[in-house]
Amino acid sequence: MAGDKVLSIILGGGQGSRLYPLTHARSKPAVPIAGKYRLVDIPISNCINSDIKRMYVLTQFNSASLNRHIKNTYSFSFFSSAFVDVLAAEQTPDNKGWFQGTADAVRQSMHHFLRHDFDYALILSGDQLYQMDFNEMVKAHKKAKAKISIATIPVNAKDATSFGILKSDDKNQITSFIEKPDASLLPDWTSEVSDEMKGEGRNYLASMGIYIFNRELLIELMSNPDTIDFGKEIIPQAINNHKTLSYQYEGYWTDIGNIDSFFEANLGLTDDIPKFDLYDKSKRIYTRARMLPTTKISGTSLNKTVIAEGCIVSAAKIDHSVIGIRSRIGDESTIINTYMMGSDFYQNLDEINDPNSIPIGIGKRCFIKNAIIDMNCCIGDDVRINGGDHLEDVETDTHVVKDGIVVLKKAVTIPNGTVI
Structure with missing residues (x-):
């Protein structure tokens, strides 16, 4: 051999x-x-x-x-x-x-x-x-x-x-x-x-x-x-x-x-037939074996979307996006052209419902387009992120814009109602 x-x-x-x-x-x-x-x-x-x-x-x-x-x-x-x-x-x-x-x-x-x-x-x-x-x-x-x-x-x-x-x-x-x-x-x-x-x-x-x-x-x-x-x-x-x-x-x-x-x-x-084929048994891609529950989706319109294990999704619409492990997306949110990396851990119900903090994931009624969301980000309700060529390259404490793509830094908190 x-x-x-x-x-x-x-x-x-x-x-x-x-x-x-x-x-x-x-x-x-x-x-x-x-x-x-x-x-x-x-x-x-x-x-x-x-x-x-x-x-x-x-x-x-x-x-x-x-x-x-x-x-x-x-x-x-x-x-x-x-x-x-x-x-x-x-x-x-x-x-x-x-x-x-x-x-x-x-x-x-x-x-x-x-x-x-x-x-x-x-x-x-x-x-x-x-x-x-x-x-x-x-x-x-x-x-x-x-x-x-x-x-x-x-x-x-x-x-x-x-x-x-x-x-x-x-x-x-x-x-x-x-x-x-x-x-x-x-x-x-x-x-x-x-x-x-x-x-x-x-x-x-x-x-x-x-x-x-x-x-x-x-x-x-x-x-x-x-x-x-x-x-x-x-x-x-x-x-x-x-x-x-x-x-x-x-x-x-x-x-x-x-x-x-x-x-x-x-x-x-x-893509319907991606150029990089994760489904070919002879060319398997290995990674850490996580014992995660199945993904749960409620009331969401999905199109050209890849969703990993352990997610809880109740968004209105997800289009042309990759949703990573343990992602949580709230009611009435719209996600387009986005790579959401997910989370390293689950929060318990008390943490998610705590009125003084924003839980990990994407909140309710958000609109996110042309973005990369790094691990463990906490995005509040009514947040609007609209990436594209109209944005100039910039860096702030919470995000970087490169080539029109909004990249949220790892584990940042984006307050309710933020517009980027």
């Missing part, structure tokens, strides 16, 4: 400033998605589905909730070698500071990896949404006798300027690399892609930030402390000296880099 020879290294990313305020108190891989999962569940589930069951998650900012989630979620048999471990940046005699980049994170953690027997290191990003069989990539890597493999996805000219673009020959061997090329350079950077991709105008191969390195080469490359990033330094330098394979992937893949792409990816789950 290919998985026995593979060690997976999942990069947790930096401070996640582009996903702020969702990353204010948690690391990027711990951000809740799809109403019940965390971002880190995606690469971990892809590994488990590919029989790769030895994983390290590298992180350095706000890692407490990530640690807690992984400890409570991924328990394997005592009699197997499977594990998911979080490695936070640590000061050692050799390393005095934080991870400086993706390659530096791997370099600083190498002493942990080398305790294990593996032939291939699979390096993944902790903030992407996709479903991929890594076994196929490992097989292609071995068959080509490559030293490095890079997962690539065909993109169109408009998107190509935002990615590292690779050029491959007829044997899928990568010959050159350019980081975020100017549009004027693109005619020289087309690669051979399938007829379907050509038909969609997707003629450029973008790096997905998913790499396979042979063990010995990784050790050699990590011995140079001057290179700190895979995409900007290691890959461009290695292409000329080591056989590097392009592994083309044509399924759904999105990089959750900012609030806009995060919002779009979550609301995309409400």
